[in-house]
Amino acid sequence: MDSALTAAGERRIGWAARAMPVLTAIGERFAAERPLDGLRIAACLHVTAETAVLMGALRAGGAEIALAASNPLSTQDDVAQALGEYGLRVHALAGVDRQTYYRHINQALDIAPDLVLDDGCDLVNTLHTERTELLGTVSGGCEETTTGIIRLRQMAAERALRFPVVAVNDTRTKRMFDNRYGTGQSTLDGIMRATNTLLAGKVVVVAGFGFCGRGVAERARGLGARVVVTEIDPVKALDASLQGYDVRTMAAAARIGDVFVTVTGNRDVVRGEHLAEMKDGAILANAGHFDVEIDVRALEDLAGEVRPGVRPNTDEYVLADGRRLLLLAEGRLVNLTAAEGHPAAVMDMSFSAQALAVAWLARERLRLEPGVYDVPEEVDVEVARLKLAAAGIEVDHLTSQQEDYLHSWRLGS
Known part of the structure; x- marks a missing residue:
């Protein structure tokens, strides 16, 4: 273990957390409420400082986590080592070949997950092709990217998808803030x-x-x-x-x-x-x-x-x-x-939606049929509300008369 590398990873994670007040607040809420107690999560995500803040929030909520990289060229080795010191099972190393990449995904799946988090659908695909013996234990998942959602919707159309997956990528806040900016x-x-x-x-x-x-x-x-x-x-x-x-x-x-x-x-x-x-x-x-x-x-x-x-x-x-x-x-x-991915302030919103979607899925998963589900609107709105509050921005609210007008067809012009 390289103590200098661990220290560098901790500094990098700390710097990212400064620009992620919403996810930090959600992590504090999770620590009090423990919505993920007893659940095992296998994640295949970019192993970056921003992802580390998400992993911290989920772990605070009670989850046991195994993490693999969704792209070996984006892995930050100092972050990976720091996360290992925090108690996560991390299977990621920058620049590995394709064979090692999939070996790491399989090692993350060895946790026998209850829930999965994916970025591109490689982990879910591996579950449905190579690790089918684990499908009986998985009761839900989340997908972060457009590419992954395309693959998942095709799996659902062919009735191949065996558990419910939340399309975190498709929220209004994710598309606007993460994808665009x-x-x-x-x-x-x-x-x-x-x-x-x-x-x-x-x-x-x-x-x-x-x-x-x-x-x-x-x-x-x-x-x-x-x-x-x-x-x-x-x-x-x-x-x-x-x-x-x-x-x-x-x-x-x-x-x-x-x-x-x-x-x-x-x-x-x-x-x-x-x-x-x-x-x-x-x-x-x-x-x-x-x-x-x-x-x-x-x-x-x-x-x-x-x-x-x-x-x-x-x-x-x-x-x-x-x-x-x-x-x-x-x-x-x-x-x-070639760069460091999205700024941490952007990932604050994306990963906040991810964290809240995981908590929602933990509550609802046993009532959901296999398929691709949108993030509940209230989760998307809460993320935007928390981000505005963190930025000190206030918005207007409907008056009771405006509420009545919007919900009545009897009122004319």
Whole structure:
């Protein structure tokens, strides 16, 4: 055990906790109420300082926790070691290979969990494919990401999902604060740390105009970039166009882009035919969870030479004609690999919703059928209310006359 590493992790966790007053307050409430007493939780999340604050709140509520990493490139080893000293079973190490990644997930599942927390559905998928003997003990779960919710809804549609899962990602506060503002800022933070590039005047191509893509586009435009949006959804494409963005196909955008950011949750968004058209020095970054949005194998096939580590988290692929394409973070999440992910103030809201959803699930799980469930509206509203209070912001309240007006069809104009 490296005492210096543990101390560094404790300092990092303490710094994050300063910007997470809502989750800290929930942890104090959990310590008094103990809503998770006797429950075992297996979690597959990014092992960061912000996640550590969430783990602390759940542990204060009485849970026994085993934690694996949902992305080995985002793992903060000092945090992982500090969490181990706090009494959690932590199975995570930065930079491990795919085989070790799944071994860590299986080690977390060895706790025989009552509840599971996932970020991308890899843990739930492993439960349903490799560790089916544990399905009888699992009575509920929570999912943090868009990608994971897509996979879970497909499992539910095929009647393959064996327990209820709460779609924490789909709350109004999560989509607004985490996906839009968190992903927008942290993605550009990762790109700039990795490349030290000036975004002003550059053409930034954003693939996907959901909440995450919207945030990236807004932040890039705010830094002076000319933003091109690619979409498959006509309504989102129209929205982007009406907001003043240049909407094109990826085939058209590939020829003019300086920086490409994928935020779709799907695979092969940037393919070989697009890579072949890109200009010298084009930067490729993914903020859509898995390392499949940019076709890295196609990039390897096109390259005559690969120069790894030309800068931290930046690999240079030299094409046959001498053009150089820069792949950031191996095509994995650039904001968590080349930077530190969302600011702690953002994760305060996301993880507060997660913590309250876990407590709700602990109460309701035995009455729920297998499927994907929205977070109760009262949980979402409580998180927003607590965040406003922590920021010293007051809002108006309906008068009794206004309440009557909203709940009566008899009152006219």
